[in-house]
Amino acid sequence: SAVISQKPSRDICQRGTSLTIQCQVDSQVTMMFWYRQQPGQSLTLIATANQGSEATYESGFVIDKFPISRPNLTFSTLTVSNMSPEDSSIYLCSVTEGGGNQPQHFGDGTRLSIL
Amino acid sequence: QKEVEQNSGPLSVPEGAIASLNCTYSDRGSQSFFWYRQYSGKSPELIMFIYSNGDKEDGRFTAQLNKASQYVSLLIRDSQPSDSATYLCAVTGGGTYKYIFGTGTRLKVLA
Numbered sequence: 001s002a003v004i005s006q007k008p009s010r011d012i013c014q015r016g017t018s019l020t021i022q023c024q025v026d027s028q029v030t031m032m033f034w035y036r037q038q039p040g041q042s043l044t045l046i047a048t049a050n051q052g053s054e055a056t057y058e059s060g061f062v063i064d065k066f067p068i069s070r071p072n073l074t075f076s077t078l079t080v081s082n083m084s085p086e087d088s089s090i091y092l093c094s095v096t097e098g099g100g101n102q103p104q105h106f107g108d109g110t111r112l113s114i115l
Numbered sequence: 116q117k118e119v120e121q122n123s124g125p126l127s128v129p130e131g132a133i134a135s136l137n138c139t140y141s142d143r144g145s146q147s148f149f150w151y152r153q154y155s156g157k158s159p160e161l162i163m164f165i166y167s168n169g170d171k172e173d174g175r176f177t178a179q180l181n182k183a184s185q186y187v188s189l190l191i192r193d194s195q196p197s198d199s200a201t202y203l204c205a206v207t208g209g210g211t212y213k214y215i216f217g218t219g220t221r222l223k224v225l226a
Contacts, residue, residue, distance in 0.1 A: 033213075042203060042216045044216075096212075101146060101166070101212065103149055104205075105161060106160075108158050109158045
């Protein structure tokens with residue numbers, strides 16, 4: 001399966017700042033997804049990032065808060081903007097290598113803490 | 116609202132026993148079913164996936180799917196302490212490629 005590198009692995013940020021998380025894949029993939037996992041919770045999909053089109057956001061997530069880029073088939077970024085303590089979470093990217101029903105594989109995640 | 120439900124556990128089993136993890140889903144149109152293992156502080160790791168009714172075996176793991184009853188289960192044979200983790204069930208289909216995750220079941224294998 002694809003090797004997924006996510007950076008940074010963790011960060012501690014000040015309230016009101018923004019952080020961009022990078023997701024790099026070692027092969028071209030069709031779909032990339034961004035998730036949030038709050039402490040003790042399951043995964044919640046933030047958005048789907050497809051190359052060449054705008055990201056598709058899930059209910060409760062907006063582009064102004066979580067802008068996403070997908071410049072090519074191997075790379076995507078998620079920015080968490082104007083952060084507050086409620087944004088403290090693990091952010092994960094995942095990819096599928098084939099069609100929509102193929103398994104997703106996850107990066108190692110970014111553990112984000114907001115002071 | 117499409118839902119995927121799992122017992123949060125913890126499910127405790129002795130080493131060498133069979134661990135049985137269950138997942139039910141609400142969308143009858145669901146097509147693809149996945150089991151992930153997540154160790155504390157780590158990202159989810161794919162264990163099994165199943166698309167058709169019946170059993171699918173891979174080593175010590177068996178996934179079972181019953182679409183009529185809308186449940187999918189994961190059996191772990193000869194459980195080891197290293198199997199102690201949270202197991203997440205994910206479901207797609209019914210016209211979408213997006214995963215819906217269950218809340219996960221925490222498994223403890225006692226040495």
